[in-house]
Amino acid sequence: MALLEVRHLKKTFGDRAVLDGISFDLEEGGIKAIMGPSGCGKSTLLRCINRLIEPTSGSILFRGQEVTGRDTDVRALRQMIGFVFQNYALYRHLCVLDNVTVGPRKLKRMSRREAEGKALHELQRLNVADLRHSFPSQLSGGQKQRVAIARALAMDPAVLFFDEPTSALDPVMAREVAAVINQLHSENVTVLCVTHDFELARSVADRIIFLRDGRIRAEDTADNLRNHYDDHEIRTFFGPGAAPV
Amino acid sequence: MMGDLAVLQDVLVYWPEIARGLASTLMLSVIITLTGLIAGIAVFYLTLSSSDVCRRAVQGYISIFIGTPLIVFLFLLYYGLPQWGIKLTPLTVAVLGFTLNVAAYNARYMTTAYNGLDPSEIEAAKAQGFTSRQIFHLMTLPQVLRLSIPALTNQAIQNLKDTSLVFLIQYAEFFAQMQEVALRTFRFFDVYLLTGLVYFILVSVLTNLARRAEMFADLPPASRHNR
Numbered sequence: 261m262a263l264l265e266v267r268h269l270k271k272t273f274g275d276r277a278v279l280d281g282i283s284f285d286l287e288e289g290g291i292k293a294i295m296g297p298s299g300c301g302k303s304t305l306l307r308c309i310n311r312l313i314e315p316t317s318g319s320i321l322f323r324g325q326e327v328t329g330r331d332t333d334v335r336a337l338r339q340m341i342g343f344v345f346q347n348y349a350l351y352r353h354l355c356v357l358d359n360v361t362v363g364p365r366k367l368k369r370m371s372r373r374e375a376e377g378k379a380l381h382e383l384q385r386l387n388v389a390d391l392r393h394s395f396p397s398q399l400s401g402g403q404k405q406r407v408a409i410a411r412a413l414a415m416d417p418a419v420l421f422f423d424e425p426t427s428a429l430d431p432v433m434a435r436e437v438a439a440v441i442n443q444l445h446s447e448n449v450t451v452l453c454v455t456h457d458f459e460l461a462r463s464v465a466d467r468i469i470f471l472r473d474g475r476i477r478a479e480d481t482a483d484n485l486r487n488h489y490d491d492h493e494i495r496t497f498f499g500p501g502a503a504p505v
Numbered sequence: 506m507m508g509d510l511a512v513l514q515d516v517l518v519y520w521p522e523i524a525r526g527l528a529s530t531l532m533l534s535v536i537i538t539l540t541g542l543i544a545g546i547a548v549f550y551l552t553l554s555s556s557d558v559c560r561r562a563v564q565g566y567i568s569i570f571i572g573t574p575l576i577v578f579l580f581l582l583y584y585g586l587p588q589w590g591i592k593l594t595p596l597t598v599a600v601l602g603f604t605l606n607v608a609a610y611n612a613r614y615m616t617t618a619y620n621g622l623d624p625s626e627i628e629a630a631k632a633q634g635f636t637s638r639q640i641f642h643l644m645t646l647p648q649v650l651r652l653s654i655p656a657l658t659n660q661a662i663q664n665l666k667d668t669s670l671v672f673l674i675q676y677a678e679f680f681a682q683m684q685e686v687a688l689r690t691f692r693f694f695d696v697y698l699l700t701g702l703v704y705f706i707l708v709s710v711l712t713n714l715a716r717r718a719e720m721f722a723d724l725p726p727a728s729r730h731n732r
Contacts, residue, residue, distance in 0.1 A: 310632060312628065312631060312632055335634040335635075335636065336634070338631070338632055338633065338634040339633070339634040341632070343629065343632035343633070345625055345628070345629055345632075347623075347625055349623070349625040349626050349628065349629035350626075350629075351626055351629075351630075351644055352623070352626065352648065352724065353644075353647050353648045353651060353724065362643060363633045363634070363635075366635065366639060366643065367633065367634050367635065394725075395724055395725050397724060397725060398725055411633075415633065415634075
């Protein structure tokens with residue numbers, strides 16, 4: 261059974277349909293990337309799934325349970341989805357350790373000791389445990405991204421959402437983030453990653469969903485999207501020598 | 506300058522009253538600073554309400570208190586309410602009037618600080634599953650208070666100085682006692698100069714404490730990675 265089943269999802273802002281009938285599945289332990297030009301609805305899609313934005317219509321099944329209904333426990337749903345933001349969104353007033361422990365302590369009712377043990381485990385997994393007493397303002401972009409991932413993992417989510425995880429990073433740090441996502445993949449963590457970065461998508465994702473104008477135009481492996489589609493839009497976006505988007 | 510030290514001798518005769526007045530001033534300053542801070546946090550919380558009616562009502566409250574001289578409100582409470590059979594003590598009027606006034610200013614300072622926060626942190630907290638109330642007390646309030654410290658401590662200093670207004674509603678604070686001493690000794694210039702000096706010393710001490718609080722609350726600067 262798929263961890264996540266999205267069916268005919270629509271989101272409109274006024275007359276404009278930002279998502280127009282999106283359907284896809286995400287298998288447990290799988291990694292899918294969502295790509296497409298700016299404004300195609302990628303980030304809106306992630307936010308609709310965890311209900312930061314309310315979908316207009318359609319259905320989302322999370323482990324077989326419908327989660328778009330009014331009676332859905334939205335906070336419980338969000339706790340099952342680890343969200344890593346483009347600009348990291350670390351809590352500036354908290355040190356690294358507190359950034360990672362605040363969720364488990366306040367949401368999962370862990371004791372401070374238990375939460376710190378869990379946080380240190382995740383920080384070590386991401387090679388940033390030595391920064392635990394630093395504040396976000398003292399970290400580089402790559403370090404912040406790792407801490408943001410550790411914060412998400414400390415909640416033991418069923419799936420990790422990445423929203424443009426490398427767009428604010430230089431190529432070296434972007435490769436580090438790709439390595440981290442691959443490491444998570446090898447540990448059977450389920451990932452849905454919105455990105456503009458084809459190299460990242462190719463190196464981490466089993467399959468890529470290509471979104472344009474709020475619709476899925478293709479879903480396939482990176483190599484197939486690059487080499488085996490005649491569709492003009494897909495060739496322009498993924499084809500050899502395609503301009504960076 | 507005081508012409509001679511005789512003024513001190515004349516004034517020191519009244520030191521028990523002066524000391525009581527000084528104690529009243531300090532007590533009132535501490536009370537209104539604390540109640541003004543707590544009420545200000547409550548008002549600020551309401552400015553973030555999802556209810557449009559609530560937000561408008563709170564903005565109306567803030568505008569009224571910032572747009573009206575405090576003395577008018579103190580007089581309304583002290584001299585106006587008895588007309589309706591409600592008689593409050595000078596201390597009650599002082600605490601109530603100042604609290605409502607200071608809360609409006611403090612809420613405005615906190616709103617300004619809030620507007621400088623990174624909205625993505627609030628979104629991240631929502632995405633983690635925190636409730637609105639948890640987001641307020643774990644993420645928003647600590648950052649807003651930290652950013653508002655200069656404005657809030659300046660308000661505390663202003664509170665200390667403004668307490669001299671309450672002598673107009675028969676509250677026997679420091680300025681009222683010094684006024685009494687001036688009337689008894691006829692050394693108006695010397696006594697008011699001394700009064701100003703005492704306020705200046707108190708404000709200097711408070712300013713020093715405020716700057717220390719600012720330094721204590723300061724977050725580490727950005728590292729070279731982020732420059």
